[in-house]
Amino acid sequence: MRILHVLSAEFFAGSVAYAVALAEAHRREGHQVWLASDAAQLPTGALLVQLPISRRSYGQRLHNVRVLRRLVRDQQIDVVHAHSRAASWVSYWAVRGQRVPLVSTVHGRQHLHASTSLFDIYGDKVIAICENLAAHLREEVKMAPEKIVVVPNGVAFASASLGSSVKLQLGESLNDPGNQSLSWSSALLPTEAAGKPARLAFIGRFNGPKGERAAALFEHVFPPLLREFFTLRVALIGGELAQLPASGTAALAALQAEFGERVEVVGFTNDVAGWLRKTSLVIGAGRVAIEALGAGVPTLA
Template identity: 70%
Template sequence: MRILHVLSAEFFAGSVAYAVQLAEAHRAQGHQVWLLSDSDQLPTGATQLKAPIVNRRYGQRLRNARRIRQLVRQESIDVVHAHSRAASWVSYLGLRGLGVPLVSTVHGRQHLHTSTSLFDVYGDKVIAICENLRQHLITEVKMAPAKIVAIPNGLAFDAAHPASLNEELEASNNSSLSEPPRLAFVGRFNGGKGERAAALLMQVFPVLLREFPALRVALIGGELEQLPAAGKAALAQLQTEFGERMEVVGFTTDVAGWLSRTTLVIGAGRVAIEALGVGRAVLALGEASYEGLVTEATCAAAAASNFGDISAQQAGAEVDFAAVLADARAFLQAPAPVTEALQRRVRAHYDLATVATRVLETYQVARMQKAGIGYIPVLMYHKIPDAPLATKHQIYVTKENFERHLAYFKKRKLTPITFADYLQYARGERPLSAFPARPLILTFDDGYLDNYTNLLPLMQQYGYRGVLYLLGDFEVRYNQWDLAADPTEPRADIMDCEQKQAFVAAGWEIGAHTMSHPHLTTLTLPEAASEIQRSKAALETALQTEIVSFAYPFGDLNEAVKDAVRAAGFALGVSTDTGGMAIEDDRMQVFRVNMFPNESTSSLFKKTSPWYRKYYRWKRGK
């Protein structure tokens, strides 16, 4: 894709680091990236252009909007990503009428005034960096929940720390044992963070420095000159009393190095994430709240507030610094290293590559929604036998009837596409101008032998391709899951590897359907994740084709299973009779329509009509 980031960058804040890291991650994936900001000296290889985005005077806003409009047209930009309200304003103005989607990342609480709610300048999709921020946008800013997606800031842990996790933990723990204990406040020293730092300097650090004679306290971060006056006075007194034990570092490019030499970090947001990711204990103290020592038990709650930086509702930001002192004292008396489980959890959740993939998916969603691509009929077939089957499941359509379906689709000028085709349009690999006027996706589960003998020749006769969902275990040669549940069910054979490869050769998309066709929600999460991950790997190896979509056996899913499908690298997950109105409502739960033996012309008309999904949900009260 061709991506333009617009951001306020008068200083190197967390939002700037976020934009730069996204730009680098997407460039590494082969996308073309531009940055338009107050600085053209940011640490990125993306094309940088300078504009006073932070300047909110109306004349300058209009000039910034014109600049964006010209750039989008000149460079054929696919999506614009704004990183502040000022950036969203000018991007919104600049994109009007161009048909190019705008995505905004909201990094903090928005000012609650009339224009914030009345004028939604954030664009087509909004990324909230934590759950509290998502709740704030819904309840206080009155933003539509459907346009908001919660995606955290990402960090490239392995790039900065290439050692294996166990080696890194051992090395960092040995390092902390060999040096005197160090307590570090890491963050900006202006605004709310500066007020927190001043309170620490006055109420916490003096007590700890007196109680722990070997302790060093480091102040790390920019804008140190903007520390409140009371904080400056307290700092001067501490420097006089404790000398070199009071380390004033200020802005540094070696935060990682300081973290490796620190026993306990006080910070929020990206600071807390990076510290936990490299095995440093954290007291999560931010502009909004104090979340205490981050442990496996408290991590989820702390992460919801971005480790103390963001509250879900407008409220006072008072902090009990006696509690901060007590927690710091208790830790320094009996230091407890960050567990490997917590470190892995943080690294997995905030991994830059994972975050960048989710942001890219958000771009694609915005692109398709902006183009007005809504309901696409996704039909679900199974067996295509020569004659009717004596089965209670009724998940078959005879060869003769299926040919009638194909003739109907042809007559109605429906154009079968695959999910892989759909993703090519969403990713910008194909022009949206070429997207079919009346698309249709035909899917077939399990890989029955009659799909090879009956289905494939008929589809080729009509010039159609579909999506075939296969098990990863090629040793499964019949519908053993049906017979296990009911021995009276007829046996249905499954294709061999060579027959499955014929579908790949014919241009079909192959999707994964687990290894053994279990009810995924009845398994433990590790077992379910294994079924999902292994099926993708096995199919890609055996059939030498990319697997981008997954079908839930029996349509059996929950949020944890959906998360496992996403984590396994699938772009889409397809269900049975559940899901959103459109693919982009929830890519991990795409609604499919079950097809039965006796479909008539009227039922085919109904099941391929734009209103059918609403009708289905209304009829069943879903």
């Protein structure tokens, strides 16, 4: 088949990782794959078409529709798969009248306004990545239940757990009748015992609501932990650090001033697996949490 994936990719979010992984799976099965997104480069061998899908001005949307419509026609695309509401919107109009099916994957809750329920731009089938989102689409978005299919995000785990020793010791700690709760110190102890510095990693985006939660950690949680555990390091892994709220930027500067190199500002990296191997505890959500747990690393989601 000839498959076109359309996605918003201003930054490398979980939905982008999902789309890239799916595109690579399609390629391994022998399909021809195109990706249309904001990004000029993505870690895929699929053919990339840079297009500002995230820009929602009507002029830009109409331009995106024309480009996608021409791409679908000229490359004889068999199916279009959209990965955000903005991508679904332009894809809906791009395939209209062309007898090309449109599938949308919904990765999060949709903004609720009149047009969301009255005008369904999601295509012939909709993939919800969890049951909660499927219920949201049925009950709040008022989407036809028969077009919704639940397909959880696929994650390729390594055959051997990266952090099995950490997982074992934490399990023993939890099973100890005298230990009624899992403390931060017990979470950090296994890596210290292995002769490596204990490391707490926040992995995820630093903009929007996630940025607000990160700012609260910078201000209220990380300082006392770093003062109590002298070998502890905190790694900040992910994109959009420049979009932290002002309180987060100030708190991060204070952390760096007080703790120096123990605060590791990594930013975006393709080597998340490598950081998991040297991390004692991960703070993350969504795909990050699943990958960390699959690697046997204790995770606070």
